[in-house]
Amino acid sequence: MKHGMDSARIVTQGTDWLATLSPNARQVRESGIVEIFNAGRELDDLIPLWVGEGTQPTPAFIQDAAIASMRAGKTFYTYQRGIPPLRQALSDYLSDLYAKPVPAENVFVTGSGMQAIMLTCQLLLGAGDEMVVVSPVWPNIVEAAKINGAVPVCVPMDFDGEGWSIDPEKLLAAVTPRTRALFINSPGNPTGVVIDRETQSTILDFAREHGLWIIADEVYAKLVYNGAKAAPSFLDIATPDDRVIQVNSFSKNWAMTGWRIGWMVAPPALGQTIENLIQYNTSGVAHFMQDATAVALTEGDDFVQQTIAMCRRGRDLCVERLGRINRVIAGVPEGAFYYFFAVDGETDSRDLAFRLLKETSVGLAPGTAFGPGGERFLRLCFAADYDKLDEALGRLEKALR
Template sequence: MSDLLAAVTTAARATPVSGIISAVNHGRDKPGLIPLWAGEGDLPTPRIIAEAAAKALYDGATFYTHQRGIPPLREALAAYYERQYGRPFDPDTFFLAGSGMQAIQIAIALSVGAGGEILVPTPAWPNVTGAASVIGATAVPVAMREEGGRWHLAVEDLAAAITPATRAIFLNSPANPTGWTADLATLQAILELARARGLWIIADEIYARFVWTGAPRAPSFLDIAEPDEKILYVNTFSKNWAMTGWRMGWLHAPLALKQTIENLIQYSTSGVAEFMQRAGVVALEESEWFVKRSIERARRGREVVSAAFAGNNRVTFAPPDGAFYAFFRVDGLGSSREAAFRLIDEALVGTAPGTAFGGIGEGFVRICFLRSEDSLTQAMQRITRFLDN
């Protein structure tokens, strides 16, 4: 280790390399590769949203603005929530952030803090663990149970992991990478556990619209919790509106935290570009057609993957209940990392190793199926042909 690296803080040095980014960095420039490694589709942001940002740029919306978000966008979020959850919301309970990632970082700073522990059902998107690490908090993995490629969280496992240092439960449902989608009874049990033990819940429901159980959206803590519960909802424009590259997300949180959250935003990124926020209004108010289109693409993508893996005796895979990932086990390709990198190098399909989502993901590989049917079909042919050889 260089002297300089030795001189940085232990927390910074301990912050792990993202296994997803490692895969992307490994294969980024491979000609002809079909990239299924990241949590994004193949469509750019809808033109109507891009145009709103461009217009705002030309109109000079390039100055400092409201730290919590411009009022029209917070109002549009409240209206969107009312459409989704069937009751009114206060615009002052919404806080714009420079990505869903930043919303999570703020939520962990609010609820966990240095020295605290947060329970994370695992396999899990690795950035929650990373964000905890940055501020000296500890993400404690709670192993989900798996059978035949189908994962679920047992609430008793969550309860058993609570220690005196536990401050919060991170709940991502529908879940990345497993697709596990909690039913209302499970959410209710988790809420009661959190209440009984005085814990915060950080609810990551960013895939709520992508659900394959027949329901119009996934069950949410918003369906069962009181308005002033210790729940911090983190969300993003990334997935619904193909805005992964924009870095714009939000928190929905109790009104009592308004000034504290504004302060945390002020001292981390000092808000989100107004020209992006104005485009966010157009996403929420005029781009529902695109969300529906994306959901249909993902639904079809799930079918393509399921058909490709059906009867393949080297692959263990169960079609997920939610989100837009296939998380599958492959026999005979070596470790997760070897499997993912061989699929990148030899099948020219960008995949993420299961171990990027925690040690429990060993043996698994993740692909994203939010993609055109043609491209995804080609990718699945590459994968299955490679596995057949």
Template sequence: MQTIRPEIEEFELSGIGKVAAGALDDPDVIPLWFGESDLPTPKFIRDAAVQALDEGKTFYSYARGTMPLRAALKAYLDRLYGIDLDPDRVTVPGSSMLGVMIAGECLVGPGDEVILVSPYWPNVRQVVRIMGGVPVDVRLDEGNDRWRLDFDRLEAALTPRTKAVYVNSPSNPTGWIMTADEQRRLLGLCRERGLGLIADEVYHRNVFAGRDPAPSFLEIAGPDEPVFVVNGFSKGWAMTGWRLGWVVAPARLVEPMEVLSQVNSTGANVFTQYGGVAALEGGEDFVRSFTARCRANRDLVMETLGRHPRVRLTAPEGAFYAFPRIEGMTDSLAFCRRALKEAKVGLAAGYTFGDGNESHVRLCFAIATERLKVALDRLLPLIDGAV
């Protein structure tokens, strides 16, 4: 008798987790596998959380987020995008990961197809599967100067069962930033076909080309459209360990979002939310300096890996990953395991980012430039002989 749902029994670690398993604590490994830098969260943000703890902010609070954080989010998003957001649309359930899950809970039912603009962050595929939905990849095309979304191919992938589209911009792993025109076109298509949209904008402040912040669906979607804009503190303010993010949901879902937040987490950890307020109100200098570091590192990666005769690498416009294709390499997991063993560099295997990525690896270039240089020097001989 099948008691556990088969889709759950089939779950395996991603091609990030599989490489990293067992080597996380090895001090000789330079970790480029996860999506974070080696910078601790800025002190003024930590201080705000410590103060909240010292003041006894250790109780349950609103499941959709504390009042100060939701007010600060409204002020931040209004300022950033020149909008007037209804603060009731903001929910802080915990991490952005949980925000994507809740958006999936709102949009995806058994048998529903969900278009995933790929290459994508692997967790999102599992969200669709947990909900009993069917992930359908639509891969970006890798042009010489930038990645591009082929709308004809996207339309061709739609069926009567298609329920929603997930898109992440700036993108993990490609660094693609969707232009405002591309966003308008996608939103238009969703409107025409009655599709929901999950817009994952967690890298909105990690921008090297064009406007900071990256264009957002918050600027163009109406307040009651089935659009969920997910964002968080991890990537902009070096707060990955805090597990703090937010969702802007359709206006009519205020109560349902409260219920979903209740049952998933009963809201984000309360004292961390005070760190979130500090980040939003005083974090611009950090955002700028972190972007400058990542931009310099991006340039370093382009000058080294990007020029390698066996590598094809489109310059990332945002986020903080490079997603090179290595000619002649056909097993990304095996390559990453070799990189770990022989070069002591932690990479993420390309296959895990959707179909068609078996010759790619992902590396996060947000760490200190000197360490990144060492990692690249260690990797180049492996790429010379890549098989």
């Protein structure tokens, strides 16, 4: 009590301490995916299909590369933008995937796809700015905008009973003088929608005309089921001067969700600013993780192809087993690894997900977590071991008939 610090602490404790937090932090909501995951993760006999990851651990050749690098002493601070060999490996990988070359100077290594989203929001959004977001969408995106004081404006996609589509007119009508960016996730989590080239071109033309940024979340780019090398990307059509930032991740393709490493592709003119933001957020990604992801890029194609084949089998099993239940309404996902389905007669998906968890011990994410348009739906991640998925679908079939 003698010192100012002590009395400040006592005063804070005696009042509503929440009121002392930043308004931006206070308004952030718990993720509806994490809520149910936390409620049920310890259940006996649980089959967890609620989170966006497969059941396979990171393949040994990537683990070995990380261990070898760590043993070789790569445990020090390193380049903020990413080590040059990884940026070059990403440049080669992306240039092969897309219609236009992606120079290494456009590539920035980040501590996950999530961090790439947060850095992009920090880069583009300030208090009161708006970001138009196509929904239903992964909840972290709108919360990242809010943490930066910005206002996410969700534009729901149309669902016609068989699939999801974006009406570019609706998207563009949501733009106001305060809009700074359009957030487009394709292939989409949770819907599995893949945005076609024509829609991307319409959006890009509009963004050019109005000086808007496009944040293209393409973390599921390779997870498409039509045999293409990748989903159509804004990087196929953007010029170096376009205000396009791709956010991306090593999590999904190479079974590396727990590692926390991703990347951004952005105009090189932003380089110093992005580097500064990385410096003041995390000061970069561990060197040995970067060495391992360079190996994932150059030697991981067989593994990625196996992952796609496993996801396709999982998707087809969901379509066959759940799709034939009269009450289940869903499209066939064209990309990503989620089956997003509504159940006729059920309107509160949070309530339904908790009920199904109790009755079947199958963990699903409620569509209420994914914003406007998703409320009636449940999300099931089908990147799972085939027998486990089969077992989960059997339990769900019984409960939903």
